[in-house]
Amino acid sequence: MYKGLQITVIIPCLNEEQGIEQVLIRMPSFVDEIIVVDNNSTDRTADVARRLGAKVIRETVRGYGRSYKKGFAEACGDVIVTLDGDHSYPPDAISYLLEAFLHLKADFLNASRFPVRDRASMSLKHHLGNLVLSLALSVLYFRWVRDSQSGMWVFRRSILEHMNLESDSMAFSEEIKIEALRNPKVRFEEISILYSSRLGEIKLNPWRDGMYNLYFLARKRFGRRS
Numbered sequence: 001m002y003k004g005l006q007i008t009v010i011i012p013c014l015n016e017e018q019g020i021e022q023v024l025i026r027m028p029s030f031v032d033e034i035i036v037v038d039n040n041s042t043d044r045t046a047d048v049a050r051r052l053g054a055k056v057i058r059e060t061v062r063g064y065g066r067s068y069k070k071g072f073a074e075a076c077g078d079v080i081v082t083l084d085g086d087h088s089y090p091p092d093a094i095s096y097l098l099e100a101f102l103h104l105k106a107d108f109l110n111a112s113r114f115p116v117r118d119r120a121s122m123s124l125k126h127h128l129g130n131l132v133l134s135l136a137l138s139v140l141y142f143r144w145v146r147d148s149q150s151g152m153w154v155f156r157r158s159i160l161e162h163m164n165l166e167s168d169s170m171a172f173s174e175e176i177k178i179e180a181l182r183n184p185k186v187r188f189e190e191i192s193i194l195y196s197s198r199l200g201e202i203k204l205n206p207w208r209d210g211m212y213n214l215y216f217l218a219r220k221r222f223g224r225r226s
């Protein structure tokens with residue numbers, strides 16, 4: 001419970017036994033519910049997460065977006081906080097983000113990884129890819145978003161009702177931001193956090209996911225709205 005609000009943290013995981021341990025060890029005690037959405041990991045992710053107090057949900061169909069949707073359906077908190085299971089986003093920043101969320105009266109707060117302080121945490125290729133994708137989103141939606149690909153968000157669970165979340169893939173990260181910022185009733189804000197090197201192996205395929213995310217942005221902007 002944080003200032004009268006029930007807090008649910010959701011973490012999608014695909015073979016993150018190393019990272020999830022560090023993330024859960026650092027989880028603040030005011031978090032009411034921790035949901036780890038496991039996509040048939042072949043390592044000890046689920047065991048480690050359960051041992052450290054998380055509720056583990058299994059999603060059999062692969063996909064980052066797919067896993068989040070499953071996690072959202074299980075969440076009970078007033079506010080949902082998300083992050084990766086690779087220990088690249090700081091669990092210690094959750095209280096700072098919640099403070100900003102309340103202070104800014106936000107409904108959706110995006111934690112931007114920029115400016116990157118730890119050079120080792122993001123390659124030049126990833127940096128450029130992120131910049132292109134964020135610029136594309138900003139131009140298409142007339143709203144400056146510094147980090148369209150961030151995986152750390154804080155939002156009121158109630159806004160999910162008004163969202164049309166279709167992506168099952170990595171494009172889910174930009175889609176949820178688009179759904180938030182194009183709803184006039186949702187106050188979208190963004191602040192910086194410290195991002196660091198992930199533990200374990202990266203699941204993102206930079207070229208495939210990067211190009212697909214760009215295509216997804218254009219399709220979502222100009223395609224038929226369902």
Ligand SMILES: Nc1nc2c(ncn2[C@@H]2O[C@H](COP(=O)(O)OP(=O)(O)O)[C@@H](O)[C@H]2O)c(=O)[nH]1
Pocket residue numbers: 011012013014015016037038039059062063064067083084085086151198201202203204
């Ligand atoms: N459940 C689930 N989690 C996934 C899947 N793909 C990636 N993840 C998790 O989503 C997070 C983001 O993936 P990551 O490889 O760190 O990508 P990056 O942060 O964009 O470089 C990590 O916690 C991954 O374990 C998936 O198909 N299913």
Ligand SMILES: [Mg+2]
Pocket residue numbers: 084086088151198
């Ligand atoms: Mg990551």
